[in-house]
Amino acid sequence: MNQTEKPTALIMIFGATGDLANRKLFPSLYQLYQKGNLDRFAVIGVARRSLTDEQFKQNVKDSVLSAENSSENIDEFISHFSYHSHDVTDSSSYTALNQLAEELDNRFKLNGNRIFYLAMAPEFFGTIAEHLKKDGLTNVKGFKRLVIEKPFGHDLESAKKLNKQIRTAFSENEIYRIDHYLGKEMVQNIEVIRFANAMFEPLWNNRYISNIQITSSEVLGVEERGRYYEKSGALRDMVQNHMLQMVALLAMEPPIRLTTDEIRSEKVRVLRSLRQVTGEDVGKYFVRGQYGEGVVNGEQLPAYRNEDMVDPESTTETFVAGKLMIDNFRWAGVPFYIRTGKRMLTKQTKIVIQFKDIPMNLYYQTEQTLAPNLLVIHIQPEEGITLHLNAKKFGQSLDATPVKMSFANKGINGMNTPEAYELLLFDCMRGDATNFTHWDEVALSWSFVDNISNAWRNMKETSFPNYESGKMGPQAAHELLEKDGFHWWPVTTLDVETCN
């Protein structure tokens, strides 16, 4: 399908009464509808709870109204929604679902195109996929696609098992594994910044870049997700997917074409070049942390171990910092530092590319050492890029002083960036899998991360909690860079300034 064609499909959302459907999926579909991006479509909400169509439609309406400023055409929009109360293990429930699907297909003329969106507890992913095939739902005359939320397994073994189950019903190119970071405007912009600018790509290598830093920090704690998070921790929750995906986009070679296969295969090559860190070396490359109590904005916050559904002696990490080495010709010797965690100082995701110092500093007379050039990519909440340069100080001196050139997405376009889910849903409906993760990426990411979690499991960690809520992680995360002669660029002083 080309970029301008509008998709036609029946979307079945499994987990339609859940948080993701209500907070993200319904408002995103509404946005697509309002922008005229959907041609013919219908949605079946699938969940265990027993609800009438009318009750479900009201839920969809409420969720749109609480997320959007507009309610234009809302009644027309919800007329495309139906509800099916479902038992995921019972074939007769799938048969009834199939009947409803066929009825809607005829009524809305959907060409037999079906999207199955699994927005629910991962333990049912495999069972559902198997039933979809067994009970005839994947037997369609149009396209069939499976959209699957994370976590995709909790290690390589379980991910392989799940993949095998879903592959019985869908081929690899029918599977859309969500990593919502790939739907973020500025994550998608990484490729454009790199490959559409003559001034960056020639410098994008170990001759000119000294290190790259990726920070994704959150202020929120584990909230009501203790049960899931206890088994996951920051490594599986954020590093295995979002952080490694950003590393891959920053480090990949220019693809020969901007097609899904070419881009994915370049990303896979990066993940294959990651230096595997195992056993005792893990302590040299990775730091883990867990938040203790603290006061943030005058509010006393509990330690992780005192959160709901969390073991009072938990050794689950809520923070990870790591040094990744990519052993290929372009990146040999350049550390990619990553850090991510909960209950940190600010909510933001930023990438800092630090260029090497110029060969000779002519401005050494000044007390100040010359600041390195930095390219900062602001992923969220600000969206834009800032280039840190040195320029002459105003006045009679010849001293150099740091200056910043910024491009702020929102400031320029004057509009809100589409929600990641809006872009991803639209891509899936159009059959564009570029911004979804291929099985090879998932498998390579798990095998990298499994080495680290295995080593951690074997090390006795006694010093948790090791950072106060509201701080940027434990001291060891700073030492990780200091021993290489670097430091984390403070995230709070790199705010985007608009150009106008």
Ligand code: BG6
């Ligand atoms: C999710 C994690 O994948 O990403 C959450 O499961 C985390 O724990 C979230 O809070 C962060 O996403 P964002 O878009 O707010 O940076």
